[in-house]
Amino acid sequence: MLLRSPWTPRLASTGASAGERLARALADDIVEGRLAGGDRLPAQRDIAKALQIGLGTVTKAYAVLERRGLTRSVKGRGTFVAIDRSHSDRQIDLSTNAPPAALHTRFLARTLAAIARRVDADHFTLYAPPGGHLEHRRVLARWLETIGLAVDPAQLVLTSGARQALSVAFALVCGRAGLLLTERITYPGAIALARRAGYRMQGVEIDAEGMVPQALAQALHAAGPASARAVYLTPTLHNPTTATMPAARRQAIVDICRQAGAWIIEDGVYASALPGLPQLAALAPDIALHVNGLSKSLGPGLQIGVLALPAGLRDAAQALLQDLPMAPSALSCAVVDEWLATGAVATIQRDLRHEAQRRARLAATLLGTGALAWHPEAYNAWLAMPRDAADGVVAAAAAIGLKLTPPQAMMVHEDDSASGLRICLGGPRFDELTEALGHLAALLPRRA
Missing domain, CATH: 3.90.1150.10 (Aspartate Aminotransferase, domain 1)
Structure with missing residues (x-):
């Protein structure tokens, strides 16, 4: 004997077709808990008769629900709610x-075994200088070359993650009275850092290719030259919209910032996915700070952040980091060195x-x-x-x-x-x- 269905047939109050309205009504009742996992749906002929719609319409609605994972059909028994409410x-x-996840235990074991044969004990027994050990900065300079950014290791600051590198960049060019312009919708971590530090923020219009140059020019002009101004943006695979700037727009952004006397803070954590595009810091090394990290490019366990600086900011960065050391793990740097050397x-x-x-x-x-x-x-x-x-x-x-x-x-x-x-x-x-x-x-x- 088949179980009686607890669901009373209805159509959702939308302007869509009857099949879409039926699928929506059932989906709403399943997701919102009015139908429990294992509950049987009415027979398709019963719904067609009750709602005075075609049997084919009901069949299509049931198929939509099954594709979405909300229901499952059992031959000879009917269709049942697939959500198990215990999953709450x-x-x-x-x-x-x-x-x-892309790293596996055996691969990591081989990496660690290789490192053990040539590890530098000084990197574990001595405090790192502000900005990180020179050898580690050389490793990260090699990494940046893979995305088309050639940087003198002396101009790099290493941190324990890209968010720390971003925090240093903000502190260097925004200051307490500075203005930070960024995409109107942007990376949550950057917004949280800026709000916590008390920076003034202004959102700039975006489109399918990222920050709109004309909107940025207008915002910089309206802000005036009275205070420090920095433009933070993610030109490659913008988080969260996934927009990517073509080369021409990148150059336009650089030209606008140079003319306005504004710093650029480039978030390049996704740049390795599309290495053929020019980095803003390569187009304007004198005004652009490039923030990067390895957690998005190789794995979250590699907490290494890197900040590439214009030459004029090197001393200020050293002073900032003197009292607030942020050097990454020596082991993580050794892992990256090994992977670069072996082509991994x-x-x-x-x-x-x-x-x-x-x-x-x-x-x-x-x-x-x-x-x-x-x-x-x-x-x-x-x-x-x-x-x-x-x-x-x-x-x-x-x-x-x-x-x-x-x-x-x-x-x-x-x-x-x-x-x-x-x-x-x-x-x-x-x-x-x-x-x-x-x-x-x-x-x-x-x-x-």
């Missing part, structure tokens, strides 16, 4: 923009790109909307939407165990109505990501 104790993190860097990055592409295509397929901004080399996707709608999706996702970045964390101006969802794809296992994106698809507002 488990959380899938779509808020941390980490690369996919290229292999790791190839594996990362392959997995990033696989996950980006999955997101494009499961989220099923033309409004989704994604790039095959990026670790996140971006879905622009009004602030109130984004807040609603984040709250609904949290209720079913999906963690998303709060919209306000990415907004320079907290009252800005334009916002969206950053969907981080790299952290979860692939099967978890597939499950999470299926559930997230059911929460997204229906677009006309």
Whole structure:
């Protein structure tokens, strides 16, 4: 005997087709807990009769729900809710923009064995000088060459992660009374650093290619030359929108900043994914500070940040770091040296790109909307939407165990109505990501 379904057939009150309205009504009731895991859905003929719609329409709606992972069909028994509400104790993190796992135990063991034969004990028994040991700076200078940035090791500052390098850059060129101009929607970590330090911030308009040059020129002109001004931006795979500046726009940004007498702080943590594009610091080494790190390019366990400085800022950086040392782990630097010497860097990055592409295509397929901004080399996707709608999706996702970045964390101006969802794809296992994106698809507002 078949179980009776607890669901009363209805259509969602949207302007879409009958099949979409049916799928939306069922999805809402599943995600919001009105239908529990294992509950049976009504027979398709019963729904068609109750709602006076075609059987084929119901069949298509059921197929949509199964593709999204909300239901499962059992031959001879019917269709059942697939979400197990007990998963509410488990959380899938779509808020941390980490690369996919690409390092394996045996590979790391071989690396550590190779390092052990030629490790420099002084790097472990002596404090590092401000900015890091010269040998380690030489290693990171070689790393920067792989993205087309030639830098004298003496002009590098090494830190324990890119966010520390970014903090040093802000402190060097913003000052207490300075103005920081950045994309109106940008990297949450940069906004948090700037707010904590009390810098004045101003958002600049963005489009599909990143910061808009004309908008930046207008903002710099309006600000005037009275105070220190710095422009912080991510020209390659912008976090969170995935926008990438073409070469011509990069040159335009450099020209505008030079004419206005403004510093440039270039966030290059994703630059290794598209190494053919010119770095802003290569176009304007006298006014651009380049921030980079290895956690996004090789693995989160490599907490090494690097800041490439114009020559005029070297002494100021040394003074800043004298009382606040930030040198990275000597072991991490030795690992990078080994990988550069053996060519392993290229292999790791190839594996990362392959997995990033696989996950980006999955997101494009499961989220099923033309409004989704994604790039095959990026670790996140971006879905622009009004602030109130984004807040609603984040709250609904949290209720079913999906963690998303709060919209306000990415907004320079907290009252800005334009916002969206950053969907981080790299952290979860692939099967978890597939499950999470299926559930997230059911929460997204229906677009006309």
